[in-house]
Amino acid sequence: MGINIAIDGPAGAGKSTVAKAVSRELGYIYVDTGALYRTIGLYMTENGVDVESESELAQALDRIEVNLEYVEGKQHVILNGEDVEGRIRTAQAGNMASIVSAKPPVREKLLDLQRDIARENDIVMDGRDIGTNILPNADVKIYLTASVAERARRRALEFEAKGEACDIEVVEREIAERDHRDMTRDIAPLRCAEDAFVVDSSDMDIDETVGTILQIIYDKTGAGA
Numbered sequence: 001m002g003i004n005i006a007i008d009g010p011a012g013a014g015k016s017t018v019a020k021a022v023s024r025e026l027g028y029i030y031v032d033t034g035a036l037y038r039t040i041g042l043y044m045t046e047n048g049v050d051v052e053s054e055s056e057l058a059q060a061l062d063r064i065e066v067n068l069e070y071v072e073g074k075q076h077v078i079l080n081g082e083d084v085e086g087r088i089r090t091a092q093a094g095n096m097a098s099i100v101s102a103k104p105p106v107r108e109k110l111l112d113l114q115r116d117i118a119r120e121n122d123i124v125m126d127g128r129d130i131g132t133n134i135l136p137n138a139d140v141k142i143y144l145t146a147s148v149a150e151r152a153r154r155r156a157l158e159f160e161a162k163g164e165a166c167d168i169e170v171v172e173r174e175i176a177e178r179d180h181r182d183m184t185r186d187i188a189p190l191r192c193a194e195d196a197f198v199v200d201s202s203d204m205d206i207d208e209t210v211g212t213i214l215q216i217i218y219d220k221t222g223a224g225a
Helices: 015-026 032-044 054-062 091-100 104-120 130-134 150-162 168-184 206-221
Strands: 004-008 030-034 066-070 074-081 121-126 140-145 195-200
Touching: 004 015, 004 066, 004 130, 015 121, 015 206, 030 032, 030 074, 030 104, 032 054, 032 066, 032 074, 032 091, 032 104, 032 121, 032 140, 066 104, 091 168, 104 130, 104 206, 121 130, 130 140, 130 195, 140 206, 150 168
Parallel strands: 004 121, 004 140, 030 121, 140 195
Antiparallel strands: 066 074
């Protein structure tokens, strides 16, 4: 049995960046569950699947095989034998991930994959429902959040760094809409686990956030002692 660290929180809170840094410090495997849902969303978009149709969704899922590979410690998502890591990091893929992640058949398909990885390895896993649903017995649960305005500012900077123009008001509205969708979905909604440590990074930089979370992990598990 591996040591499991669950990091949940809303879109744009910096979960992936922080979780990667924490996993590097601990020497654990990082599992980006959002990438798995983005991959399902990518397939549905590129193949014109109507995800609101139960039959179309079921047939499409039967055609999908998703695996994770680790190259020099970095996660790569493999869709039907093809590395799609570079194609799933778009706003469109993120929005579709939010939609398909609310579909029970999609969640069921990915549940065993995520739990098998956690059972066999020391991992840091981030997502929306890791501590509440995927790994309810995780050794440490973190709920990482930040204000909508701050998350929008960070996301806008990411777009600018890629040379993509964006309207920060639109970005802020999209984040708020995604929060609402994630928090109100019927299946495994985004919420803070009762035994999670809440970390609000609105006024912290990455290093401060990582340091805060590492200290929580050290105190709780004795790792790094």
